[in-house]
Amino acid sequence: MTATPTSSVLAANVGREGRGALGQVAQVATLVAITMGLLVLLLAVTGYDPATALRALARGAFGSWYAFTSATLVRAIPLALTGLAVALAFRAGLLNIGAEGQLLAGATATAAVLGASGAVPPLLSLPLALAAGMAAGALWAGIAALLRQRFGVLEVISTIMLNFVALYAVGWLVRGPLQEPTRIYPQSASLAKALQLPVLLPGTRLHLGVLLAVSLAVALWWWQRATAGGFRLRAVGMNPHAAATIGRVDVARVSLLAFLASGALAGLGGAVELTGVTYALYENLSPGYGYTAIAVALLARLNPVGVLGTAVLFGALQAGANAMQRDAGVPIALVNVVEAVLILLVIASDRLRGTRAEATA
Amino acid sequence: MITPLDDFLAAAVRTATPLALAALGECITERSGVINIGLEGAIICGAFAATVTAGAVGGSSGVAAGFAAGAVAGVLVTLLFMLFTVYLRADQIITGTAITLFALGLTGLLYKTVYGTTGVGLTIPTTGELPIPGLSQLPVVGRAFFAQPLVTYGLYLVVPLLAWWFARTHAGLALRATGESPDAALAAGVQPRRVQALAVLTGGAFAGVAGATLVLAQSGTFVEGMSAGKGFIAIAIVVLGRWSPIGVAGAALLFGGASALQYLFQSLGWREVPYQLFLALPYVLTLLVLARASARAQAPAALARRELTLG
Numbered sequence: 001m002t003a004t005p006t007s008s009v010l011a012a013n014v015g016r017e018g019r020g021a022l023g024q025v026a027q028v029a030t031l032v033a034i035t036m037g038l039l040v041l042l043l044a045v046t047g048y049d050p051a052t053a054l055r056a057l058a059r060g061a062f063g064s065w066y067a068f069t070s071a072t073l074v075r076a077i078p079l080a081l082t083g084l085a086v087a088l089a090f091r092a093g094l095l096n097i098g099a100e101g102q103l104l105a106g107a108t109a110t111a112a113v114l115g116a117s118g119a120v121p122p123l124l125s126l127p128l129a130l131a132a133g134m135a136a137g138a139l140w141a142g143i144a145a146l147l148r149q150r151f152g153v154l155e156v157i158s159t160i161m162l163n164f165v166a167l168y169a170v171g172w173l174v175r176g177p178l179q180e181p182t183r184i185y186p187q188s189a190s191l192a193k194a195l196q197l198p199v200l201l202p203g204t205r206l207h208l209g210v211l212l213a214v215s216l217a218v219a220l221w222w223w224q225r226a227t228a229g230g231f232r233l234r235a236v237g238m239n240p241h242a243a244a245t246i247g248r249v250d251v252a253r254v255s256l257l258a259f260l261a262s263g264a265l266a267g268l269g270g271a272v273e274l275t276g277v278t279y280a281l282y283e284n285l286s287p288g289y290g291y292t293a294i295a296v297a298l299l300a301r302l303n304p305v306g307v308l309g310t311a312v313l314f315g316a317l318q319a320g321a322n323a324m325q326r327d328a329g330v331p332i333a334l335v336n337v338v339e340a341v342l343i344l345l346v347i348a349s350d351r352l353r354g355t356r357a358e359a360t361a
Numbered sequence: 362m363i364t365p366l367d368d369f370l371a372a373a374v375r376t377a378t379p380l381a382l383a384a385l386g387e388c389i390t391e392r393s394g395v396i397n398i399g400l401e402g403a404i405i406c407g408a409f410a411a412t413v414t415a416g417a418v419g420g421s422s423g424v425a426a427g428f429a430a431g432a433v434a435g436v437l438v439t440l441l442f443m444l445f446t447v448y449l450r451a452d453q454i455i456t457g458t459a460i461t462l463f464a465l466g467l468t469g470l471l472y473k474t475v476y477g478t479t480g481v482g483l484t485i486p487t488t489g490e491l492p493i494p495g496l497s498q499l500p501v502v503g504r505a506f507f508a509q510p511l512v513t514y515g516l517y518l519v520v521p522l523l524a525w526w527f528a529r530t531h532a533g534l535a536l537r538a539t540g541e542s543p544d545a546a547l548a549a550g551v552q553p554r555r556v557q558a559l560a561v562l563t564g565g566a567f568a569g570v571a572g573a574t575l576v577l578a579q580s581g582t583f584v585e586g587m588s589a590g591k592g593f594i595a596i597a598i599v600v601l602g603r604w605s606p607i608g609v610a611g612a613a614l615l616f617g618g619a620s621a622l623q624y625l626f627q628s629l630g631w632r633e634v635p636y637q638l639f640l641a642l643p644y645v646l647t648l649l650v651l652a653r654a655s656a657r658a659q660a661p662a663a664l665a666r667r668e669l670t671l672g
Contacts, residue, residue, distance in 0.1 A: 095455065095458075147648065151652040151653075157647070161593065164589070172635045172637035333466050336465060337466035339462065340460075343458075344463065347445065348449065348451070
C-alpha cells in the first residue's frame, strides 16, 4: 500500500484550536502585514512603482461602495464556498486540492439542469439546479474518495488529475452537447433573467449567494463545535488511529462523508458562480478559485467563520489585482505569488512555534 | 517511408523524455523518504529559466546554457521545499502544494515582466533531432529511439547508471536505508537529514532539466502553466515504476504513448473523436494506473514521515 501520509499532523497543527479569537486575528494581521511587505518588495524588484500599484489595488478593492460589493464581495462568495470545502476536508485529514474541478463539475451540472428545465417554474428549477451542482461536486470528489479508500491513492494527486479532466470535459461540453444554440461561441446559452440568482443590493452585483455562504459557514462552525458528528470529524483529522481504537469511530465512513461534503460545498461554489455571476458555462469560468481556496482555508486555520474573513481578504486582493493590472500594468499572477507565500508563512510559523513548544515541554 | 506508426512512436518517446527525467529525480527523492509534490513547481521554473537563458545567450551554446539554467532553477525552488520539509519537518504534501502554486505564480509574473504581453519572440535556440547513423534506420524502433534530441540519449545512460548506483554503491545503500529506516541508517553512521537534503535537491535538478526539455527540445517557447500537471503525472510514474529506475523509464514510455495517441488519431483521420478526450487521457490514465499500482506497491517504508528518527 502506498503511503497515504498521515495528514493528521496538518489538522493538529494548522487547525490548532484553543487560542483566543483575538490572538488568531492578531496573527493573521501579522501574516498579512508581512505579505504586504513582500508585495512591495516584489513590485519594486520586478520594476513596478509600488505606490501606484498599491493605490490601484486599494481602489479596485475598496475604492467605492460598488467596488467593494461588486468586485470584492462577489469574488469572496466562490472563495468562501470553496474555502469551506477545503477547510472541511483538511479538518478530516483529507488533502482535497480538487476544489477547482469540483467547482467546475458543479457549474456544469447546474448549467445542464437549467438548460433542460424548460417550462419548470424558476422557483423550483433554481434550487433544483443548485442541488444538482452540489451533487455533481460531491460525485467528482467521490471519485477521489473511492480511489483513496479502495486503492490507497494519494488524494492530492487524484484531485489534481480530476481538475484537469474536469477542465477538458467542460471544454468539450461547451463545444458539444451544452453549446449555445447559434453554435458560434464555446459556451452554454446565457441564463434567462428568471433563472439568475437575485441581486441582493440594488445597484450592485452582489447576489443571494453571499447569504448562502455566510449561513453555511455559521452552520458548519456550530456543527463542528457542538455536535457528535463534528467531534468525530475532528477526531479523525487529529488522529484516525486513536479515533478508531479509543473512540470506536468508523474512520472510513467519516472520511468518505467529509470528502463528499467537501465536494458538495465546492460544487455549490460553481453553481452559485454560474447562476449569480457568469450566467453561462465556459472554460475560464473560474480564475483558479479552487486553488486560492487552499490559502483561504489555511489562513483561516480551517475555522469556517474565519474562512468568511479570509475569503473577503482574498476577494479584495483579486479585485485589487484586476485594477492593478488595468491601471499600473502589474500582472495578475502577482496575486498567486502572494497567496503561495502566505501559505508557506502559515506553515513556517506553525512549525517554528511547534518546535518551540516541543522544546519547552 | 515514414508511417503514422513511426510518427506515433517518435512522439511517444519525445513526450516521455521530460516525464522520465522528472520521475527519475522524484524516484531518487522518494527513495530517501521524502515525497516532493512540488515537482510541478520545479518543472515550470526550469522551463522558464531555460527560456530566458537560451534566449539571452543564443546559438547552440544557448541550448546548453538553457539546460544548465533549468537545472539551477529546479534546484533553487526545491531548496525552499527542502528547508521546509527536511529541516523544519513541515508536512511534505501541503508544503509541496504551496511550492507548486508559488512557482506557477512566480513564473507567470516574471514571464509578463520580462516579455510583456507580446510573448516570447521566436528567437530561442532549440535542440534538433540528432539521428544516430545506422541505428535510426532500424525498422519500427529506429526513428522512435535513435532520432531524438541529445537529452533523450542522455536518459539511455542515466537509467542504467542510476539502477546500478541504487543497488551497488555505498551511497545508494545509504539513500535507500534512509528511506526505509532512518533510525537504522543513523545507527549505521549515515546522516539521514543530509541524505534527504541531497536527494531532494537532486530531484529538483532533474525536474528543472525536464522543464528545460519541454522548452528547448519540444515547444520552443514558454507558455504560462505549460507544466500542465506533468509533475503530478511523474509522481504516478514513480509508483507505477515501483521506485526502480528501469521501471520508471518503462512507465514514462507508457505515459508518453498515451499523450502521443492524439497525433496517431489525427493522422488516421479520426476527427469525430473530440480532441479534449486525448488531452484528458494522460490524467485519466494516471488515475487508473494509481488505482491499480498503489494498492500493491512497495513504497519506501518511511515515505512522507515527518518525524525523521525516533531518537
